[in-house]
Amino acid sequence: MSAPKILDLGSLKQACKSCSLHDLCLPLGVGDEELQMLERIINRRRPLQRKDHLYRPGDRLHSIYAVRSGTVKTYTLTDDGQEQITGFHLPGELLGLDAISDGVHPCAARALETTSICEIPFDRLEELSVRIPGLQHQLFRIMSREIQTDEQFMMLLGKKASDARLAAFLLSLSTRLGMRGFSRTEFNLTMSRNDIANYLGLAVETVSRLFTRFQSAGLIEVNRKLITIFDLEGLQVVAGAQPVEELRNCPGQCEGDQPQGN
Amino acid sequence: MSAPKILDLGSLKQACKSCSLHDLCLPLGVGDEELQMLERIINRRRPLQRKDHLYRPGDRLHSIYAVRSGTVKTYTLTDDGQEQITGFHLPGELLGLDAISDGVHPCAARALETTSICEIPFDRLEELSVRIPGLQHQLFRIMSREIQTDEQFMMLLGKKASDARLAAFLLSLSTRLGMRGFSRTEFNLTMSRNDIANYLGLAVETVSRLFTRFQSAGLIEVNRKLITIFDLEGLQVVAGAQPVEELRNCPGQCEGDQPQGN
DNA sequence: CGCTTATTTGACGTAGCTCAAGAATTGTGG
DNA sequence: CCACAATTCTTGAGCTACGTCAAATAAGCG
Numbered sequence: 415m416s417a418p419k420i421l422d423l424g425s426l427k428q429a430c431k432s433c434s435l436h437d438l439c440l441p442l443g444v445g446d447e448e449l450q451m452l453e454r455i456i457n458r459r460r461p462l463q464r465k466d467h468l469y470r471p472g473d474r475l476h477s478i479y480a481v482r483s484g485t486v487k488t489y490t491l492t493d494d495g496q497e498q499i500t501g502f503h504l505p506g507e508l509l510g511l512d513a514i515s516d517g518v519h520p521c522a523a524r525a526l527e528t529t530s531i532c533e534i535p536f537d538r539l540e541e542l543s544v545r546i547p548g549l550q551h552q553l554f555r556i557m558s559r560e561i562q563t564d565e566q567f568m569m570l571l572g573k574k575a576s577d578a579r580l581a582a583f584l585l586s587l588s589t590r591l592g593m594r595g596f597s598r599t600e601f602n603l604t605m606s607r608n609d610i611a612n613y614l615g616l617a618v619e620t621v622s623r624l625f626t627r628f629q630s631a632g633l634i635e636v637n638r639k640l641i642t643i644f645d646l647e648g649l650q651v652v653a654g655a656q657p658v659e660e661l662r663n664c665p666g667q668c669e670g671d672q673p674q675g676n
Numbered sequence: 677m678s679a680p681k682i683l684d685l686g687s688l689k690q691a692c693k694s695c696s697l698h699d700l701c702l703p704l705g706v707g708d709e710e711l712q713m714l715e716r717i718i719n720r721r722r723p724l725q726r727k728d729h730l731y732r733p734g735d736r737l738h739s740i741y742a743v744r745s746g747t748v749k750t751y752t753l754t755d756d757g758q759e760q761i762t763g764f765h766l767p768g769e770l771l772g773l774d775a776i777s778d779g780v781h782p783c784a785a786r787a788l789e790t791t792s793i794c795e796i797p798f799d800r801l802e803e804l805s806v807r808i809p810g811l812q813h814q815l816f817r818i819m820s821r822e823i824q825t826d827e828q829f830m831m832l833l834g835k836k837a838s839d840a841r842l843a844a845f846l847l848s849l850s851t852r853l854g855m856r857g858f859s860r861t862e863f864n865l866t867m868s869r870n871d872i873a874n875y876l877g878l879a880v881e882t883v884s885r886l887f888t889r890f891q892s893a894g895l896i897e898v899n900r901k902l903i904t905i906f907d908l909e910g911l912q913v914v915a916g917a918q919p920v921e922e923l924r925n926c927p928g929q930c931e932g933d934q935p936q937g938n
Numbered sequence: 939c940g941c942t943t944a945t946t947t948g949a950c951g952t953a954g955c956t957c958a959a960g961a962a963t964t965g966t967g968g
Numbered sequence: 969c970c971a972c973a974a975t976t977c978t979t980g981a982g983c984t985a986c987g988t989c990a991a992a993t994a995a996g997c998g
Contacts, residue, residue: 572877615834
């Protein structure tokens with residue numbers, strides 16, 4: 415469509431290669447030219463410092479954001495002012511999709527460490543995705559993915575015991591970091607124990623005890639914030655385990671065709 | 677664009693008026709003509725009977741669905757075959773959005789009673805939403821809304837006690853039914869106690885006990901499947917309550933600027 | 939009208955929360 | 969660089985909300 419009159423697009427493009435915007439473009443025939451159109455609407459922002467807010471509940475939606483480096487947590491406040499963390503966002507992940515429906519951010523977003531962010535004005539993104547069907551498709555996919563992982567998480571909170579929750583959390587971090595080229599087996603927890611507990615619906619004390627338990631079991635090593643995973647498969651077993659050990663009173667076969675939960 | 681050569685579009689259109697597709701069109705300047713284009717790609721299906729599956733996990737995504745009448749539950753199976761219900765879908769609500777990302781349904785969808793459904797072929801919906809920017813916007817909004825309510829639900833599962841969960845559940849049904857013109861204070865539970873418990877991450881027995889407790893407290897009347905809400909505000913109080921009564925050891929003011937959860 | 943399945947109710951056990959206190963870290967000002 | 973305060977993390981000791989188990993009703997259903 416429009417001729418490229420780019421300055422430092424090279425570097426921007428490279429940055430986007432390791433970002434969810436990359437997923438957003440390449441897989442589905444979004445060509446080079448379209449990619450440049452997308453990159454042209456993206457703004458960099460000066461890095462957030464630890465505890466800086468990216469947005470607060472009630473802020474109007476101007477943009478959605480992609481984490482370039484660092485970590486951001488999103489959280490709501492309950493009726494009585496308690497914090498409920500709704501997610502941790504690692505490099506390459508998007509934030510703010512929950513604000514589209516009302517045009518207002520229902521959550522707060524806050525940096526857990528020094529964090530750099532790409533800002534994507536949402537109205538321009540919408541315009542662009544009308545012109546680039548592949549982009550529209552990718553946006554649908556990304557939002558759908560989030561719905562899907564939220565559903566997974568509900569299962570975690572509804573059905574799994576504390577150890578399974580923490581194991582799943584560590585595995586999730588491991589996988590997501592691994593996808594972006596970081597180590598899957600050694601990483602820093604950028605969030606506090608309190609944040610982890612809050613996110614997983616547990617008490618801080620429980621999280622702390624679980625870390626020591628996992629360590630004694632030889633699954634991981636915990637060194638302050640540094641986690642080293644020794645036994646990924648072992649963690650997966652723990653993460654999959656139900657609160658009640660499966661197959662208890664099922665001598666022959668578990669009855670019937672209608673598994674009922676809990 | 678295309679001239680209207682409609683047969684029974686009148687009735688279809690009326691049906692869509694009380695449907696999420698209505699929300700999907702009207703609010704944002706999707707004109708009459710565009711609405712007809714949308715309606716032309718929508719298929720009715722013969723009604724589902726109780727326990728019929730609309731789709732199963734692993735089925736390819738062909739369409740997303742809107743409930744016209746009846747109720748549908750969606751659920752996944754855990755690693756060990758347990759059912760985890762991810763949602764109940766009432767008239768006017770959409771299903772299947774979680775399948776877009778992989779092109780495969782991660783959940784099963786099953787009718788809880790005789791249910792009629794509109795089917796919207798997703799590829800055609802995508803095409804159309806390229807041509808009708810307002811439609812694209814509405815789709816983004818609907819998916820965003822789902823992400824937002826999922827986040828709310830996480831808070832429910834992570835932070836709220838059993839009574840708050842059930843109260844919130846009843847209020848949710850009440851509101852959603854009310855929006856579609858049904859009574860907010862008297863309705864049938866189309867799902868079993870088991871389903872409710874499963875969805876809320878509780879044991880059946882707990883749900884049963886809570887119903888009787890709510891009834892003794894004069895909040896509701898329970899008659900088999902029929903719920904009558906006497907005290908909506910009372911339920912809201914219960915739903916808002918934290919597991920620990922708020923303001924316990926806070927004589928003067930609750931300390932500080934950084935509310936930490938749990 | 940038996941048989942299966944759903945719901946209720948009671949008795950009891952336990953996972954995980956609360957409370958409390960100490961240890962380790964981090965931040966701060968001199 | 970060091971004291972000191974503030975925060976975060978860990979560990980121990982109870983307590984309780986809710987799950988499990990068991991059994992009795994009550995409904996659906998062929």
